[in-house]
Amino acid sequence: MLLSAYLSKRFRTQAGAGERQNGFVTFIAKASTIGILLGVAVLIVALSVINGFEQQLVHRLLSVVPQVEYVAPSRPIEQWSSKVENLQKQASVTGAAPFISVNGMAQYKSDLKAVEVRGVSPELEKNVSSINQFIQGKLIDQINTEEVILGSQIVEQLALQRGDSVTLLIPQVNQTSNDILAPKRVTLTLVGIVKMGGPIDSSAAFIHLKKAQSLLGYDEQQVTGLRLQVNDVFYAHQIALRVGQTIPDYVYISSWFRTQGSLYQDIQMVRTIVYIVVFLIIAVASFNIVSSLVMEVREKQSNIAILKTMGAKDSTILATFVMQGLTQAFVGVVLGSVIGILVALNISSLFNWLSQLAGANPLQGVYFIEFLPSKLVWQDIIVTIIVTFTLAVLATIYPAWQATRVDPAKVLGN
Incomplete structure (x- = not known):
């Protein structure tokens, strides 16, 4: 009777410990999925806003501010009508x-x-x-x-x-x-x-x-300057230098890169920072996949050993744990993509609602627009998904490989 009570208590203790360990492994797995979800959603929304600012820069600001200007520093430009006619014939103008x-x-x-x-x-x-x-x-x-x-x-x-x-x-x-x-x-x-x-x-x-x-x-026929519109605003400076050689007057050559170039560079810098920061977040979430799978392998050692004695191949065990990690990443990527796309499509309305609720617009008087633009680029979403799955695959390789190294004799012997 005493032996039976001892064994019963021991089994209940081991079962409780197993349940606690299994619950912790489940928590780590869910945390990694949520981390990937948030990373993907934030990256999609952030890139959509950056793309929106770049679109507004081109189609709003650069459609109004001079793209290329030739300004006379002292004496006015003579016979402007013939020079305008000549400029309109130039390539890219x-x-x-x-x-x-x-x-x-x-x-x-x-x-x-x-x-x-x-x-x-x-x-x-x-x-x-x-x-x-x-x-x-x-x-x-x-x-x-x-x-x-x-x-x-x-x-x-x-x-x-x-x-x-x-x-x-x-x-x-x-x-x-x-x-x-x-x-x-x-x-x-x-x-x-x-x-x-x-x-x-x-x-x-x-x-x-x-x-x-x-x-x-x-x-x-006298003016202080001539202004051009070009077919590609991102090559405006090169076009300005080339076309400016056809003007006989002494003029200063100016493009939007001089007046608005810092704004464009800021947009590109923010894009780079967003890529780095959010991919680091996704990398950390992928590292959680490593942690959860390592603990899963430790917990399932006896099951792995039994499968090996029954003839299971190492490739089968490897693929099983890789698929388990990819499933966590897949759920995070799908939900993160759906949430990110929905927020990106409605962020302009959401920003206006929050601004009205707060009674102040943080963009007013700061940027060239007073609303939060958004433009979804499907290539960004595809790149995000590919990079996330690549990190997830890399994260599952080591724990899955550790699972194939389980020695059935040692595990079942203990």
């Missing part, structure tokens, strides 16, 4: 237009605001800029010499409304003595408001090219 740019002040009543006055040709500006889609009111190709279009932040700061008369103060310099003269004042009617959600809203003032020429004392 999709549009060309003249402009006159000068810093000035906008005044309404007693309030003043610094602006960049830009005289543009209504007929040609649409070939190099998509600014019209961000204008409320009269478009650029519809303005006359007595009208002006201002950025929305300028309008707000000066408390203007469409139809109000606003005064532009243009600085004057004596060309012979370089003395600063009294600024020239011109009163124009506000007919349009640029609302883009970027720096243009706080600085842009568009007027007719002929009006700018008269303010600076230029004739009809």
Whole structure:
């Protein structure tokens, strides 16, 4: 009776220990699956947001800001019409237009605001800029010499409304003595408001090219610069250097890489950081697969030994544990992909809802857009899945190999 009670107690103790160990192994396995799930979901969402910013950079900001500019540093460019015609014939150039740019002040009543006055040709500006889609009111190709279009932040700061008369103060310099003269004042009617959600809203003032020429004392064929639109914005600098050789005037060559290049580099840097950080998270989750499988092998040594005595091959045992680890990774990848895709498709609406709930938009006044863009690229999802499964396979090899080294004689003998 005493021996029976002792053996019964011993078996219950071993069973309880086995249950606790099995529960811990299950917890580690679930933790690795959840880690892979979170890593895949975060990577898909983060890359979608980065792709969205890059898309908005190209189709929103770079469709409005100058992609390529040739600016005369001292003397104006002569015979601009023939030069624009020549530029439009160059390879990789999709549009060309003249402009006159000068810093000035906008005044309404007693309030003043610094602006960049830009005289543009209504007929040609649409070939190099998509600014019209961000204008409320009269478009650029519809303005006359007595009208002006201002950025929305300028309008707000000066408390203007469409139809109000606003005064532009243009600085004057004596060309012979370089003395600063009294600024020239011109009163124009506000007919349009640029609302883009970027720096243009706080600085842009568009007027007719002929009006700018008269303010600076230029004739009809004189301008301060020429602007291009190219077919590939990421090669804008190379195109600018090549096409600039066809201009006989002495000009400064400028591309969007000089004015907005840091923003593009920031986007690419963030993309690289996201890849590194999230893949490290996935690697840690894959390491949990190693831990769970190692403990699983230790727990199932007697079962493995029995299978080996029954004739099971090492390749069968190896494949069994590899498939067990891949199953954990597969569940994590599938659920993570589904969650990541759903969040990426709705993150813009979710961001707007959270901004309204918090009463503040963290992107307002910081970036060239005031919303959180998202663009799903299926290649990113495929790369994420392939890399995750590769890490999972590597994580299962060692524990599965350890399972094939179990010695049935030693295990069953003990």
